[in-house]
Amino acid sequence: MNPAIVFKNVSKIYHGQIYGLKDINLEVEKGDFVFVTGHSGAGKSTLLKLLYRALLPSTGEVYVNNMNLLKLKQKDIPLFRRTLGVVFQDVKLLPRKTAIENISLCLEMLGLSDREVKKRAYKSLELVKLSSKSRAFPNELSGGEQQRLAIARAISYYPTLLIADEPTGNIDLKTSWEIMSIFENLNRMGMTILITTHNPIIVSKMNKRVVQLKNGQIESDSLWDKPLIYE
Numbered sequence: 001m002n003p004a005i006v007f008k009n010v011s012k013i014y015h016g017q018i019y020g021l022k023d024i025n026l027e028v029e030k031g032d033f034v035f036v037t038g039h040s041g042a043g044k045s046t047l048l049k050l051l052y053r054a055l056l057p058s059t060g061e062v063y064v065n066n067m068n069l070l071k072l073k074q075k076d077i078p079l080f081r082r083t084l085g086v087v088f089q090d091v092k093l094l095p096r097k098t099a100i101e102n103i104s105l106c107l108e109m110l111g112l113s114d115r116e117v118k119k120r121a122y123k124s125l126e127l128v129k130l131s132s133k134s135r136a137f138p139n140e141l142s143g144g145e146q147q148r149l150a151i152a153r154a155i156s157y158y159p160t161l162l163i164a165d166e167p168t169g170n171i172d173l174k175t176s177w178e179i180m181s182i183f184e185n186l187n188r189m190g191m192t193i194l195i196t197t198h199n200p201i202i203v204s205k206m207n208k209r210v211v212q213l214k215n216g217q218i219e220s221d222s223l224w225d226k227p228l229i230y231e
C-alpha cells in the first residue's frame, strides 16, 4: 500500500519553544475520508500547513502522495501542489472575476489548451452543482456557493488528495450538509479527503474516521462511534 499521507514522528516547534505539533504519527490511506478535530490551538492548521508544505517539520518526516516533503526541491513545489487540492477557510476568490474565470485562471497556469481549460472548469462547477452560476461574480454568490466555488477551483487540477480547512466554518448547518455531500461524492469518485473542523454535529453524523488533536498530539484516532448527542 502507498498511503496518501504519512507523518513520521513529526514535531513542529515555533520560535524554538512553542509546540504546534508534538511527535505525530499518522497514516491516511488513498481513498480515505478523515476529519481532524480539536480545540483552538490543538494543531489543526499546523498539520494542514505541513501537508501543503507551507511549513516544514522541525523534526520527523511528512510524505504526501509518496513525496518526502523535506526533500522536495524548490522547483518541484508547484508541481507537488497540483497533486493536492486545498480549500482555505477564507475562500480566497478573485472578486473581479466570474465563477468560471476564477477556475480557468488557475488552469491556464498549467499550460493546458483553451479547450481543456474550459472542459475542466465546467466539469468542476458541475461537480459542485454550481453550473447555473458560472457567470456570477463572487459577491453575487451566497457563502455556501462561494465555498462550493472554492472547492470547484481546488478540484479543477484533478488532485488525488483534497484538504480543507474548516470548510463549513462560516456557513449555516443546512448549507454545511450540502458541502459535506459534495465531499462525499468526491470521495466516492476516489479522492482522498482530509477536513479540519470544530463542528461536532458534522463529525458525529458523518461516520468517518476522526483524528482528534489536543495540545499538538493525537488524543484519539478512530471511526466515529459515539452516540449522537448534538441533535
Ligand SMILES: Nc1ncnc2c1ncn2[C@@H]1O[C@H](COP(=O)(O)OP(=O)(O)OP(=O)(O)O)[C@@H](O)[C@H]1O
Residues within 6 Å of the ligand: 014, 015, 018, 019, 020, 021, 038, 039, 040, 041, 042, 043, 044, 045, 046, 047
Ligand atoms: N506562526 C506561529 N508562531 C508561533 N506559534 C504558533 C504559530 N502558529 C501556531 N502557533 C501555535 O501553535 C499551536 C497550534 O496552533 P494551530 O494554529 O495549529 O492550532 P489550530 O488547532 O489550528 O487552532 P484554531 O482552531 O484556533 O485555528 C498553538 O499553540 C499556536 O499558538
